Amino acid sequence: xxxxxxxxxxxQVEWRRACLPPPEEGTLFxxxxxxxxxxxxxxxxxxxRIRKNLEYLQQQLGTFTIDDHQSEIxxxxxxxxxxxxxxxxxxxxxxDGKTSCxxxxxxxxxxxxxxPQRRQP
Numbered sequence: 543x544x545x546x547x548x549x550x551x552x553x554q555v556e557w558r559r560a561c562l563p564p565p566e567e568g569t570l571f572x573x574x575x576x577x578x579x580x581x582x583x584x585x586x587x588x589x590x591r592i593r594k595n596l597e598y599l600q601q602q603l604g605t606f607t608i609d610d611h612q613s614e615i616x617x618x619x620x621x622x623x624x625x626x627x628x629x630x631x632x633x634x635x636x637x638d639g640k641t642s643c644x645x646x647x648x649x650x651x652x653x654x655x656x657x658p659q660r661r662q663p
Contacts, residue, residue, distance in 0.1 A: 543612060544625075544650060551624040555581065585630075588623035592616065592631040596654060597640065608632075609650040625649040 562577060595615050599606055608615060608628060616623060632652055633645035643654045 544609075547612070547616065547621060548624045550621040554622060584622070585627060588619045588627045589630045589634065591618050592623060592628055593634055596631055596635060600641070600654060600656065605653065605655045607650075608652045608654065628652075 558581075559577060592615060595617050599611055599614055613620065615628060619627070629645045629649050629652075632641065632643055632649075632654065635641045635654070636644045639657050641654050642657055643652055645652065
């Protein structure tokens with residue numbers, strides 16, 4: 543399932559690129575000029591959706607491994623987002639202090655855990 547998801551995501555990027563109309567002479571802008579910006583907007587939206595899915599799983603399970611919950615993590619973006627988007631979402635959670643998992647390593651093996659408890663003074 544992981545390999546299929548990666549392939550589908552990458553293929554969709556290429557399909558969207560192939561569907562761009564050819565540049566026309568004499569025009570100020572062409573559709574290809576905004577392609578990269580549009581792809582970046584999509585990626586940000588996917589990362590945000592994955593982040594919300596991760597936070598929900600964290601509330602339900604506490605600690606979990608990415609590989610054990612692919613469908614829940616990619617709910618709403620399956621076939622569009624891929625490993626790099628999951629990693630980015632985990633890194634955002636880590637940066638915000640919501641998990642002790644730093645997002646480094648094999649994405650499928652990442653273990654999302656609650657943040658360390660702070661000691662009371």
